[in-house]
Amino acid sequence: MEIELKLISNQNALSLFEAKVLPTLRKQNIQIEQSHAHLYNEYYDTPDEFFGKRKMGCRVRSRNQQYEQTIKTKGTAEGGLHQRPEYNVDLDSAIPDLSKFDPQIWTQDIDIKAVNDKLQGLFSTHFERTTFDISTDKYSLELVFDLGEVKKGKDSLPICEIELELVRGDPTALFDIAQQLIKHVPCRLSNVTKAARGYQLLHGRIPEITSLPLFLPLDMNDSCERAFCKTVELALNHWQHHQQIYSQSRNRKALREIYESVQLLLQGIALYLPILQCKELLDLHKQLLTLAQAWAWQEQLESIHQLRSKKGPFSRKIPRNQNLMNYLMGRREGLLNAHKPNELNMSVLSTGVQLAASRVLLDKPWRAQNSGHHDVNVKKHAKGWLSQSWQTVQQSLPKDTSIDSKQYLALDALLRHSLLKGFLLADLFMDSRGHFRAPWLDLATGVRELKCLNLLQDALSDLDTEDKADFSSWINDKVNSVVKVMEQTREVAMDADTYW
Numbered sequence: 001m002e003i004e005l006k007l008i009s010n011q012n013a014l015s016l017f018e019a020k021v022l023p024t025l026r027k028q029n030i031q032i033e034q035s036h037a038h039l040y041n042e043y044y045d046t047p048d049e050f051f052g053k054r055k056m057g058c059r060v061r062s063r064n065q066q067y068e069q070t071i072k073t074k075g076t077a078e079g080g081l082h083q084r085p086e087y088n089v090d091l092d093s094a095i096p097d098l099s100k101f102d103p104q105i106w107t108q109d110i111d112i113k114a115v116n117d118k119l120q121g122l123f124s125t126h127f128e129r130t131t132f133d134i135s136t137d138k139y140s141l142e143l144v145f146d147l148g149e150v151k152k153g154k155d156s157l158p159i160c161e162i163e164l165e166l167v168r169g170d171p172t173a174l175f176d177i178a179q180q181l182i183k184h185v186p187c188r189l190s191n192v193t194k195a196a197r198g199y200q201l202l203h204g205r206i207p208e209i210t211s212l213p214l215f216l217p218l219d220m221n222d223s224c225e226r227a228f229c230k231t232v233e234l235a236l237n238h239w240q241h242h243q244q245i246y247s248q249s250r251n252r253k254a255l256r257e258i259y260e261s262v263q264l265l266l267q268g269i270a271l272y273l274p275i276l277q278c279k280e281l282l283d284l285h286k287q288l289l290t291l292a293q294a295w296a297w298q299e300q301l302e303s304i305h306q307l308r309s310k311k312g313p314f315s316r317k318i319p320r321n322q323n324l325m326n327y328l329m330g331r332r333e334g335l336l337n338a339h340k341p342n343e344l345n346m347s348v349l350s351t352g353v354q355l356a357a358s359r360v361l362l363d364k365p366w367r368a369q370n371s372g373h374h375d376v377n378v379k380k381h382a383k384g385w386l387s388q389s390w391q392t393v394q395q396s397l398p399k400d401t402s403i404d405s406k407q408y409l410a411l412d413a414l415l416r417h418s419l420l421k422g423f424l425l426a427d428l429f430m431d432s433r434g435h436f437r438a439p440w441l442d443l444a445t446g447v448r449e450l451k452c453l454n455l456l457q458d459a460l461s462d463l464d465t466e467d468k469a470d471f472s473s474w475i476n477d478k479v480n481s482v483v484k485v486m487e488q489t490r491e492v493a494m495d496a497d498t499y500w
Helices: 013-027 112-118 172-182 194-203 224-249 252-272 279-294 297-308 322-339 341-345 348-363 378-396 405-410 412-428 433-462 468-495
Strands: 002-008 031-045 057-063 066-072 076-078 081-084 086-091 120-135 140-152 155-168
Touching: 002 172, 013 031, 013 120, 013 140, 013 172, 031 194, 076 224, 081 348, 120 155, 120 194, 140 172, 140 194, 155 172, 155 194, 172 348, 224 252, 224 341, 224 348, 224 378, 252 279, 252 297, 252 341, 252 412, 279 348, 297 322, 297 433, 322 341, 322 433, 341 348, 378 412, 405 412, 405 433, 405 468, 412 433, 433 468
Parallel strands: none
Antiparallel strands: 002 081, 002 155, 031 057, 031 120, 057 066, 066 086, 076 081, 120 140, 140 155
16 A cells, blocks of 8 residues: 655755755654666556546556556545555566456456557656655655656656655654655645646646535534544645646636635634644644635635626626726736745645645544544534524624625625535535525625625726726615625525524
8 A cells, every 4th residue: 555645846846855854854863865766657548548537547667677567546635645555566578467466456347358458558757756765763754756747749747746655654754754844845735646647638638627516525424523524635635636727727716716725624623623622723723824814815816807707797897998907907917926826835834734634634633632522423513513603693694784885894704604614514404405505605695796896996096097987986886786685685594494
């Protein structure tokens, strides 16, 4: 079983490690041996992608005129920690021969000879590998720096990866070394293998941006611990998936999903911290508050996108004014230049949060610090959590009091946090959740529109345009119209029967 952490870095990673991290490790009485190799790997599959469809990989590695074939079967990737069965056998040549593997690694319905006869080379990886064998009396691991490319014909993708693979001992050693590494080497956790990137190159497409599901999938028998772990797994996988997309495409929509992932993880920890009480989660919650603030500018970026969109509530007014469209584009570029999202994705803060979150999935530190509360069925506590959130909303949105646009904007965080708690728990109440949540989701949409209009009002003060008075009047009318609809929606929302 291969157990490893995979990180994406840049071309300076090795030199930074050797200058900043390696001397510190040597002072800790850690045994370190260094080696270097040039590796060439050819990946094989059948025309109908027998391996690819099963999330498996088949490769032949060439090194100093020696050949090794490898099969990696489908494993798990939780927050950057990969656990995957791997099987290796030596070959006399670079031609794959699946019959050399132990037959027990295949399921009985697979005709290995038929698969072997159809194998063809699909893509290759070429890279320089520098390996540090790191060991103490408690553990042994390989720290690997790979620099090269995935190649298919004339097309290629760069490889700038760092892998920490466990050889012996407790997997937490991987996190201990990674924490020292990220302080000096910009990098981010990844759940994408070299083979997966090869298939992406083969098909000529960037991974798709995906929205979070309507609700976190839960089972009625899930414990609080299991429900929390599902939350962390979903948030980290969603986060890392869209970091990869942004690194390749600079697609603004990927930033929105990254920010959603940060918020989801933050609210998940806030939700379960009272049950899973431990220092590690408390520290992680504090780090996430800082990271969420570092990403808060993304809300303004989203407002700019909505204002400039040729679809939606502002499409008949904003896109027709070229001066305003240019101003908004300039403001968008200013935000991106000021906050440098690619650097933020590879920052100590961002990667440190992901490492800490992935580590709690492995360590489950609350088990040693509470008296079995983590095993309690999640539905037993869900009603209490949802009722508490509902009470807070009722107090903040008194039924018989009118709410204006400024008050709605001030309640933005409360509404989003309450809806996220519903997202995390509503799968336990399938029968009635949709009817209750629908008007609250509409209110959240209304708040987003008010934020757009608020930004637009600020923009007018910076613009020298002849129709400023007309625009200002239109904004006021639009705000009043949105608030009127929201007040009607709130009345429906407050009268709805709770689903829990």
